[in-house]
Amino acid sequence: MxxxxxxxxxxxxxxxxxxxxxxxxxxxxxxxxxxxxxxxxxxxxxxxxxxxxxxxxxxxxxxxxxxxxxxxxxxxxxxxxxxxxxxxxxxxxxxxxxxxxxxxxxxxxxxxxxxxxxxxxxxxxxxxxxxxxxxxxxxxxxxxxxxxxxxxxxxxxxxxxxxxxxxxxxxxxxxxxxxxxxxxxxxxxxxxxxxxxxxxxxxxYPIYDWKTADIWTWFSRSDLPYNPLYNLMYQAGVPLRYMRICEPFGPEQRQGLWLYHVLEPDRWAAMCERVSGVHSGGVYAGHDNQFYGHRKLEKPEGHSWKTYALFLLETMPPPTAEHYRNKIAVYLHWYQKQGMEDIPDTQTGDTGSKDIPSWRRICKVLLNNDYWCRMLSFSPTKSQHYKRYSQHMAKKRQEWGILCKSK
Missing domain, CATH: 3.40.50 (Rossmann fold)
Structure with missing residues (x-):
């Protein structure tokens, strides 16, 4: 439909x-x-x-x-x-x-x-x-x-x-x-x-059909207060589409980390001490580079997207790699049940918001540190069930013969 x-x-x-x-x-x-x-x-x-x-x-x-x-x-x-x-x-x-x-x-x-x-x-x-x-x-x-x-x-x-x-x-x-x-x-x-x-x-969802221009037009006409942080973002040159106020360390939100360094250096120092990876995120996340697989995505010479994904998994910390292997195995097994022996290496539109299966999309998930694999249509596993889920999935991977743990 x-x-x-x-x-x-x-x-x-x-x-x-x-x-x-x-x-x-x-x-x-x-x-x-x-x-x-x-x-x-x-x-x-x-x-x-x-x-x-x-x-x-x-x-x-x-x-x-x-x-x-x-x-x-x-x-x-x-x-x-x-x-x-x-x-x-x-x-x-x-x-x-x-x-x-x-x-x-x-x-x-x-x-x-x-x-x-x-x-x-x-x-x-x-x-x-x-x-x-x-x-x-x-x-x-x-x-x-x-x-x-x-x-x-x-x-x-x-x-x-x-x-x-x-x-x-x-x-x-x-x-x-x-x-x-x-x-x-x-x-x-x-x-x-x-x-x-x-x-x-x-x-x-009362404002589901509003556009960004509608939001700012409403504030202009109503003269009611909004978060003054938006004024600071505008003065710092942040495009309207990237002005976000929410949790600071997610895949999308990290692009605004550098603003803490500029606007609140004391708080920035506390954040660098508090959370792992904040400093590197502030340096690289806001740039249009490939550090987090942001926008432009390329693979090393001599690799297919599949071999590159497997390489990325091998270079991760073991607990993180096992987490991704579990999610990716479920993803691949679902497509196997649909009659697809393996997903394509790449497809048109496979790195966009719509879930179009490919190994290139999996690479973007890994480079983007999309821990819960939202780009593969997953949602977070309940914390009290996670250990049991991980053990169950390790057995299932062996049964399916998909992304079995390296010896």
């Missing part, structure tokens, strides 16, 4: 206003997922202003990543105070969460607010720092698992809404999150909704 966009006979602001009003009116419990970035700031402004008119209240979820710009923390504090009259609970989460570290293969994950280490900065007094606050919290829980579990916990086993500021034009993956015909929607005429894992909460 082909997916395509159908224009609406109204502006994006009018459509989003209707969606937020519908959400506040039809759900007793509503939570805005807030990052401090431009998209979630628009969403929080819209929700806060409409909640005042409707005499409604809502909650806010903010994940504090420890290593964040001072401007972002100040902006989040200001937004918390600005809408305090209509915010029921502001969940400022400063708990240890595990997320990918795409800067090095020696420590492919890092944990914010990790116990027993010097932090980049201290959390605010009102932040949630007690692991017992959330009954579902587990040591080492991943960010993805935390937000899934939070949605179900927040619902209290009754219909609830969690609004998320993703926009379909940002990536093919985000477009599919909205357009997919496989997801369960609240109603057929509400493609901007989907059921959350657990079955009680609904994800709502």
């Amino acid at each position: 082909s997916l395509y966009k159908i224009p609406l006979n109204q502006s994006v602001i009018d459509a989003s206003t209707e969606r937020v009003i519908w959400t506040l009116t039809n759900f007793e419990r509503v939570c805005v997922s807030f990052s401090g970035g431009k998209d979630s700031t628009v969403m929080l402004h819209l929700t806060g202003q409409l909640a005042r008119k409707l005499n409604k209240k809502f909650s806010v979820l903010f994940i504090d990543w420890e290593a964040q710009f001072s401007s972002t923390i100040e902006h989040c504090e200001n937004m918390r105070l600005e809408y305090a009259d209509v915010i029921d609970t502001f969940y400022w989460v400063a708990l240890p969460l595990t997320t990918p570290n795409a800067l090095t293969q020696f420590s492919p994950e890092w944990q914010c607010w990790e116990p027993g280490v010097p932090w980049v900065r201290q959390p605010p007094e009102h932040a949630i720092t007690d692991p017992a606050f959330f009954p579902f919290y587990q040591t080492g829980i991943s960010f993805e698992q935390f937000v899934r579990e939070f949605a179900e916990w927040f619902s209290q086993k009754r219909p609830a809404a969690v609004t998320i500021g993703i926009r379909a034009d940002e990536s093919y993956t985000r477009f599919l999150a909205i357009a997919s015909q496989r997801k369960l929607r609240f109603a057929d005429d509400k493609p901007w909704t989907s059921i959350a894992p657990g079955g009680h909460a609904w994800y709502i």
Whole structure:
């Protein structure tokens, strides 16, 4: 089935206003997922202003990543105070969460607010720092698992809404999150909704059809505050499409690491001491070079993409290599079951956002330090299941005869 966009006979602001009003009116419990970035700031402004008119209240979820710009923390504090009259609970989460570290293969994950280490900065007094606050919290829980579990916990086993500021034009993956015909929607005429894992909460995407120009036009016309970090990014010459405010060490986010060095040298020094690979990431991640397989991708002379992928696996730290072998083996076995003896060495469009199988795509995953192999359509394995998963996959690889461990 082909997916395509159908224009609406109204502006994006009018459509989003209707969606937020519908959400506040039809759900007793509503939570805005807030990052401090431009998209979630628009969403929080819209929700806060409409909640005042409707005499409604809502909650806010903010994940504090420890290593964040001072401007972002100040902006989040200001937004918390600005809408305090209509915010029921502001969940400022400063708990240890595990997320990918795409800067090095020696420590492919890092944990914010990790116990027993010097932090980049201290959390605010009102932040949630007690692991017992959330009954579902587990040591080492991943960010993805935390937000899934939070949605179900927040619902209290009754219909609830969690609004998320993703926009379909940002990536093919985000477009599919909205357009997919496989997801369960609240109603057929509400493609901007989907059921959350657990079955009680609904994800709502009020600004899914906005473009970057719409975001900045709205701020210009409304004259409402946004994160001043964007002004600094603009002055530093960062293109609009690369202005991102979220966890700092992921495959996409690492491109902005150099800004810490320029804007907050003291915090940059603390980050270099705190997280492995930060310095090299600051030097190379923002450049259009091949250090992380970014944009341009080339293989050494005399190698096919398959032999290059196998070479990269052999040169990695053993635990990291075994992790990738497990993921890649599942990927290859799936295509074998579809009747494909081996995936092509290369295909047109195989390094883009759409998962087109090839060994060149696998090379990009490895060079990009895409630890959870999202480019191969994987999602993170739950931390409490990972050891058992690894042992199971080692046996399966032997059974399939795919990427068996080198002797």
